[in-house]
Amino acid sequence: MDPQMRGGHAETDPNARPSPGISRERVKGENMARKYIDCREMPSENNCDLAMAGSEEHVLNAAMIHAVTAHKHEDTPELRQQLRGALKDEVPAALA
Numbered sequence: 001m002d003p004q005m006r007g008g009h010a011e012t013d014p015n016a017r018p019s020p021g022i023s024r025e026r027v028k029g030e031n032m033a034r035k036y037i038d039c040r041e042m043p044s045e046n047n048c049d050l051a052m053a054g055s056e057e058h059v060l061n062a063a064m065i066h067a068v069t070a071h072k073h074e075d076t077p078e079l080r081q082q083l084r085g086a087l088k089d090e091v092p093a094a095l096a
């Protein structure tokens with residue numbers, strides 16, 4: 001006979017993890033979340049067509065520097081938010 005109580009409430013079973021979507025255990029080195037930003041989609045006066053791709057942090061940093069140096073923007077949290085909003089998940093084959 002099984003001495004453990006086995007009622008209908010088995011939801012605290014530590015082995016039962018119904019949400020595999022958040023696990024990032026597959027590290028293959030080239031499956032990083034690369035982002036892409038295209039300056040043509042940002043409001044600018046000089047018809048800039050620069051595009052950058054890479055991990056989100058790097059693209060964001062590069063885009064901030066670019067926005068400040070090439071577009072005379074100010075380095076503000078608002079600008080960073082704006083750039084972050086312009087990031088895309090799809091990296092074109094030419095940049096991937």
Ligand SMILES: [Zn+2]
Pocket residue numbers: 039044048049050066070071
């Ligand atoms: Zn630009």
